[in-house]
Amino acid sequence: MIFRRFFSLTVLLLLTVGAPAGAGQGNLRLDALFQALRATSDESYAESVEEHIWDFWLEHPDAEMIRVMRTGVFSLNDDDYGSALAAFDRVVAMDPTYAEGWNKRANAHYMLGDYAAAVGDLRHALMLEPRHFGALTGLGLVYLALNQPEPALRAFDAALALNPHLVHVRRQVDTIRSQRLGFLL
Structure with a gap:
């Protein structure tokens, strides 16, 4: 096997x-x-x-871009969201066509509680890479934080259509649907 x-x-x-x-x-x-x-x-x-x-x-062909991305990711992992945001701001300025830069910057905005900026960046990432199940998952999480379960469900369903192996996303979908059923009963 x-x-x-x-x-x-x-x-x-x-x-x-x-x-x-x-x-x-x-x-x-x-x-x-x-x-x-x-x-x-x-x-x-x-x-x-x-x-x-x-x-x-x-992936990115520019080694400096990779270095700045790495710095941002390390900052995110260290819960230093301000430094992460600064790094990802630089990434999207260096290459506005790099979808993962927008996705990572959205993560920093989300962690800082700036949900409107996170939604904007996630939509930009999805415009560049419509199959980005990570960005769709992030969008669902932002909508949950905004207490908007219907758009969250749509984002999670779209992520699962691309990657049906997202166990945590499937659990979120099940929770939203069961809560929705509870309100109907």
């Missing part, structure tokens, strides 16, 4: 080697990974495919 998963992922990656590189979104290499993600029922394999998708989203 492990060999089969390894072989399948290796074949997927080899099929994508000749595709043009970019800053993640719109990258032809992602198409095969998204197809594999939706087609598999093997959770370990799905997790590996998802990690590869995130790797592509984080």
Whole structure:
């Protein structure tokens, strides 16, 4: 079973080697990974495919961009949201077409409680990469924080349509739907 998963992922990656590189979104290499993600029922394999998708989203041809992104991510992980926001502000200024920069900046805005800015950045990320299930999940979380369960549900459902293996998102959807049923009864 492990060999089969390894072989399948290796074949997927080899099929994508000749595709043009970019800053993640719109990258032809992602198409095969998204197809594999939706087609598999093997959770370990799905997790590996998802990690590869995130790797592509984080790709950027500019080494300075990667350095600034890393700084922002480390700041987010250290709960230093102001520094993270400053780093991600720089990222989106350096390359406004880099979807992951907008997604990460939305994370910092969310953590700082600036939900309107987070929604704006997430929508921008989704305009650049409509398959960004991370941005859709983030959008759902922002709408939950704003006590808007219907738009949250739509965002979570869209994320699950792209990546049906998002267990925490599925739990959120189930909770929202059961609460909605409770209000109807």
